[in-house]
Amino acid sequence: MPATSPAAALDIAELHGSLTDPLLDAMNFLNEAVGRFPEALSFGAGRPTEGAFEPEQLAQHLQSYINHLEQQPGWDRDRIRTLLYQYGRTNGVIHDLIARTLENDEGIVVPPESVVVTTGCQEAMLVVLRALFARPEDTLLVSSPCYVGVTGAARLLDIAVRPVPEGASGPDTEAVLAAVRAVRAEGGRPRALYLVPDFANPSGASMTVQARERLLQLAEQEDLLVLEDNPYGFFVRTGSPRPTLKSMDRNRRVLYFGSFAKTALPGARVGYVVADQEVVGPQGERTLLADELSKIKSMTTVNTSAISQAVIGGMLVESGCRLREANAEATAYYRANMDTLLDELERHFPPARRAELGLHWNRPDGGFFLVVTVPFAADGKALERSARDHGVLWTAMSDFCFDGGGRNQLRLSCSALTHDQIVEGIGRLARFIEEEAAVAGG
Amino acid sequence: MPATSPAAALDIAELHGSLTDPLLDAMNFLNEAVGRFPEALSFGAGRPTEGAFEPEQLAQHLQSYINHLEQQPGWDRDRIRTLLYQYGRTNGVIHDLIARTLENDEGIVVPPESVVVTTGCQEAMLVVLRALFARPEDTLLVSSPCYVGVTGAARLLDIAVRPVPEGASGPDTEAVLAAVRAVRAEGGRPRALYLVPDFANPSGASMTVQARERLLQLAEQEDLLVLEDNPYGFFVRTGSPRPTLKSMDRNRRVLYFGSFAKTALPGARVGYVVADQEVVGPQGERTLLADELSKIKSMTTVNTSAISQAVIGGMLVESGCRLREANAEATAYYRANMDTLLDELERHFPPARRAELGLHWNRPDGGFFLVVTVPFAADGKALERSARDHGVLWTAMSDFCFDGGGRNQLRLSCSALTHDQIVEGIGRLARFIEEEAAVAGG
Numbered sequence: 001m002p003a004t005s006p007a008a009a010l011d012i013a014e015l016h017g018s019l020t021d022p023l024l025d026a027m028n029f030l031n032e033a034v035g036r037f038p039e040a041l042s043f044g045a046g047r048p049t050e051g052a053f054e055p056e057q058l059a060q061h062l063q064s065y066i067n068h069l070e071q072q073p074g075w076d077r078d079r080i081r082t083l084l085y086q087y088g089r090t091n092g093v094i095h096d097l098i099a100r101t102l103e104n105d106e107g108i109v110v111p112p113e114s115v116v117v118t119t120g121c122q123e124a125m126l127v128v129l130r131a132l133f134a135r136p137e138d139t140l141l142v143s144s145p146c147y148v149g150v151t152g153a154a155r156l157l158d159i160a161v162r163p164v165p166e167g168a169s170g171p172d173t174e175a176v177l178a179a180v181r182a183v184r185a186e187g188g189r190p191r192a193l194y195l196v197p198d199f200a201n202p203s204g205a206s207m208t209v210q211a212r213e214r215l216l217q218l219a220e221q222e223d224l225l226v227l228e229d230n231p232y233g234f235f236v237r238t239g240s241p242r243p244t245l246k247s248m249d250r251n252r253r254v255l256y257f258g259s260f261a262k263t264a265l266p267g268a269r270v271g272y273v274v275a276d277q278e279v280v281g282p283q284g285e286r287t288l289l290a291d292e293l294s295k296i297k298s299m300t301t302v303n304t305s306a307i308s309q310a311v312i313g314g315m316l317v318e319s320g321c322r323l324r325e326a327n328a329e330a331t332a333y334y335r336a337n338m339d340t341l342l343d344e345l346e347r348h349f350p351p352a353r354r355a356e357l358g359l360h361w362n363r364p365d366g367g368f369f370l371v372v373t374v375p376f377a378a379d380g381k382a383l384e385r386s387a388r389d390h391g392v393l394w395t396a397m398s399d400f401c402f403d404g405g406g407r408n409q410l411r412l413s414c415s416a417l418t419h420d421q422i423v424e425g426i427g428r429l430a431r432f433i434e435e436e437a438a439v440a441g442g
Numbered sequence: 443m444p445a446t447s448p449a450a451a452l453d454i455a456e457l458h459g460s461l462t463d464p465l466l467d468a469m470n471f472l473n474e475a476v477g478r479f480p481e482a483l484s485f486g487a488g489r490p491t492e493g494a495f496e497p498e499q500l501a502q503h504l505q506s507y508i509n510h511l512e513q514q515p516g517w518d519r520d521r522i523r524t525l526l527y528q529y530g531r532t533n534g535v536i537h538d539l540i541a542r543t544l545e546n547d548e549g550i551v552v553p554p555e556s557v558v559v560t561t562g563c564q565e566a567m568l569v570v571l572r573a574l575f576a577r578p579e580d581t582l583l584v585s586s587p588c589y590v591g592v593t594g595a596a597r598l599l600d601i602a603v604r605p606v607p608e609g610a611s612g613p614d615t616e617a618v619l620a621a622v623r624a625v626r627a628e629g630g631r632p633r634a635l636y637l638v639p640d641f642a643n644p645s646g647a648s649m650t651v652q653a654r655e656r657l658l659q660l661a662e663q664e665d666l667l668v669l670e671d672n673p674y675g676f677f678v679r680t681g682s683p684r685p686t687l688k689s690m691d692r693n694r695r696v697l698y699f700g701s702f703a704k705t706a707l708p709g710a711r712v713g714y715v716v717a718d719q720e721v722v723g724p725q726g727e728r729t730l731l732a733d734e735l736s737k738i739k740s741m742t743t744v745n746t747s748a749i750s751q752a753v754i755g756g757m758l759v760e761s762g763c764r765l766r767e768a769n770a771e772a773t774a775y776y777r778a779n780m781d782t783l784l785d786e787l788e789r790h791f792p793p794a795r796r797a798e799l800g801l802h803w804n805r806p807d808g809g810f811f812l813v814v815t816v817p818f819a820a821d822g823k824a825l826e827r828s829a830r831d832h833g834v835l836w837t838a839m840s841d842f843c844f845d846g847g848g849r850n851q852l853r854l855s856c857s858a859l860t861h862d863q864i865v866e867g868i869g870r871l872a873r874f875i876e877e878e879a880a881v882a883g884g
Contacts, residue, residue: 008662008665008667008693008694008695008719009719009720009721009722009728010719010720010721010722010731011721012721012722012723012729012734013724014576015573015574015576015721015734016572016573016574016575016576016738017576018572018737018738018741019573019734019737019738020724024737024738024740024741025737045529047528047529050523050524050527050528053523053527054523055504055508055522055523055526058501058504058526058749059500059504062497062500062501066497080497081492081495081496081497082492083709084497084500084709085492085707085708085709086489086490086708086709087489088709119561119565119711119743119746119747120743120744122741122744123561123742123743126741126742130458130460130598131457131458131461132457132458133458134456134457134458134459149741149744152740152741153741153742156572156738156741156742220450223450225450251450252450253450261529265527265749266527266528266529267525267526267527267529267530267747267748267749268747268748268749269561269743269744269745269746269747269748269750270747277450277451277452278451278452279451279452279453279454279457280451280452280453280454281454282454282455282462286451287454289452292454292457292461295460295461295466295467296458296460296461296466298466299460299466299564299568299591299594299595299597299598300564300565300595300598300742300743301561301562301564301565301711301743302562302564302591303711304561304711305561305710305711305712305747305749305750306709306710307500307707307709307710307747307749307750307753308711308747308750311749
């Protein structure tokens with residue numbers, strides 16, 4: 001053998017199938033595409049506004065958390081030092097503050113021990129899917145179009161996924177029931193349903209309170225767990241906040257996913273899942289699902305960064321564990337942005353013009369996202385032209401669809417732009433849409 | 443249906459099999475058992491010393507990183523603010539500092555783009571295993587006894603694992619070759635070998651330089667990837683540091699796992715993997731394995747906490763990207779601790795007495811761990827007696843063995859105790875061993 005033989009190269013066909021699944025490129029695109037067209041205005045990524053953030057605030061948040069601990073019985077300087085420095089409790093150290101905040105903000109009353117603090121909500125999804133899905137026939141239902149984080153995590157674990165078409169008001173109970181029956185008919189076992197009841201990513205749709213009640217009944221009747229993801233619930237544009245499924249959940253059918261990425265600080269990468277279900281062991285002994293999840297979390301990332309938790313913990317303490325109130329300014333900002341987005345679409349495409357073009361869009365009650373249906377294929381090539389020729393970025397809805405849907409739709413996010421950027425951006429988008437429509441039309 | 447029917451309970455037999463695998467309890471035990479016996483001296487967990495850490499240093503490290511960025515071309519205050527606040531590059535932002543540190547400390551010269559910054563080394567293992575293991579027959583070889591983090595991650599992904607018995611000098615090339623052949627004979631495909639060449643956890647064993655060379659040759663000959671994990675390499679007790687496999691790797695056979703948990707700050711949860719292998723796509727296009735790993739990482743935790751990375755980045759900058767030198771004091775501390783541990787074992791069990799008892803232990807060249815072989819079953823019940831009756835904790839070696847091995851062995855870690863605690867703790871352990879031996883002997 002020569003001293004230096006050619007470096008081994010790996011054949012991608014020999015690597016895990018997820019790596020050649022377009023699904024897994026979507027998330028990277030969302031986070032990294034902006035860099036490819038630095039001059040383009042981006043309606044692409046669902047980044048939160050940076051507000052008045054300054055790096056110096058990080059030290060202040062850390063100090064708030066330290067001050068908070070110092071006031072707790074049993075905490076002295078040595079114990080605080082160890083908490084920040086060392087490995088720690090797998091399920092986290094700010095679970096009590098999160099439980100208190102959930103009660104204040106959402107009326108969700110759960111024991112702190114049922115909160116698993118994770119490295120962003122993404123890890124919570126991975127850990128929960130790993131725990132709940134044991135056999136090849138176990139099937140995850142997802143309201144479709146669907147956030148790629150959960151379908152991507154399922155792909156990593158080779159979990160079967162079944163899309164459930166969303167209606168105009170989001171996840172539809174009848175469609176869920178039909179999917180449950182279809183999966184069973186094919187020999188599968190519907191195990192859980194993932195959905196975003198409020199201001200869904202990507203569709204912007206929200207469920208009515210009645211639909212939430214029906215869904216919980218269905219979950220009970222069909223022995224289905226519900227994975228409720230609520231990253232955007234604070235950001236109400238019209239009407240009143242609706243109760244979360246978890247706050248209505250009398251039979252512990254719901255696992256509740258939360259994120260601080262939109263409501264506190266994305267850079268901290270702190271999320272959580274509430275898992276207050278009981279688990280029955282072989283001798284009938286009972287444990288909390290959260291404690292079972294900790295075993296899996298110990299093999300994904302061990303404990304979540306103590307420093308990140310301390311920063312988020314400090315922000316929670318500073319808000320009096322009332323994060324909804326602390327987000328009042330951000331909520332007003334997103335509301336005004338979505339209003340501007342809708343006004344500008346209306347201005348460029350008044351009813352007669354959009355009827356001519358076959359163009360339409362929804363009017364979400366809140367959140368970051370709306371969907372525009374266009375008279376041409378909104379694919380990667382169209383996005384390239386949009387960015388290069390018109391300086392505007394968006395996300396193809398087909399990235400969020402399993403079933404070949406969304407081909408004529410694009411998702412617009414208004415969260416990370418200023419009023420003036422939205423006005424300018426929708427002007428650019430209008431020129432792009434007119435140009436594409438003209439080409440498509442003949 | 444009544445308004446409130448009994449809460450649904452989940453049958454553990456319906457959850458993923460990893461949850462009933464004793465393997466996954468081991469890590470939680472390591473991190474949490476200490477709390478059960480607060481008065482006991484613990485030789486259990488491999489925690490690093492807290493040294494002179496004070497919480498206020500976190501703000502200082504953050505500032506060091508900010509100052510560093512400000513000196514880089516193209517970085518202004520806005521960009522720094524966004525880096526700390528927002529979602530970021532999936533593979534991390536301190537990859538360049540890590541690459542520079544690896545060159546200074548280990549003579550490992552790799553492009554920064556080949557470094558994937560992860561949420562602790564645990565996430566690096568999970569992501570790498572997911573990428574490399576595609577088919578049921580793909581088998582992970584692990585040097586045994588083996589760190590539970592890697593076997594646990596394999597368990598989450600239902601990856602077949604084959605233990606390779608370690609020799610007195612750690613992983614043994616002949617045993618690896620025999621395992622490769624045995625796996626092939628059974629229809630499996632040996633895909634990669636995981637090992638810790640320096641001061642292994644749990645055995646404390648280290649490979650000779652010659653054994654490293656032979657192992658790299660074998661990897662080339664058998665088309666095997668090598669997963670080299672090096673959390674303890676700085677902590678040399680006797681002799682000189684030996685070259686890492688990665689620094690000797692001419693054909694990119696080695697993926698190198700690194701951790702800042704032992705050398706900087708465990709609470710930050712920052713680790714990394716060097717993956718400079720090329721991947722060949724279906725049209726012959728070439729990508730870097732690190733970039734393929736980013737697709738998977740985007741579905742495990744998205745990017746690693748920017749705040750944690752900034753703290754570690756600040757520590758790297760402060761050290762001039764020479765972390766080995768920055769660890770000189772810690773290294774001296776661990777050296778003295780291991781010396782004390784060996785001296786005290788010798789004092790309580792001089793040659794004649796240990797021959798009588800059938801007691802022996804190894805003398806590691808560095809690191810945190812050594813192994814004591816005892817004349818009784820070192821199991822969970824023995825540990826309970828040791829903690830309750832003698833106030834001393836250790837780890838059962840059987841927790842690290844797949845094949846029923848290690849039943850008469852216990853692992854002692856000397857990293858988180860003071861000199862006086864080690865002296866007192868080995869006194870307690872000696873009384874425990876004498877008592878157990880007396881009972882076992884008759």
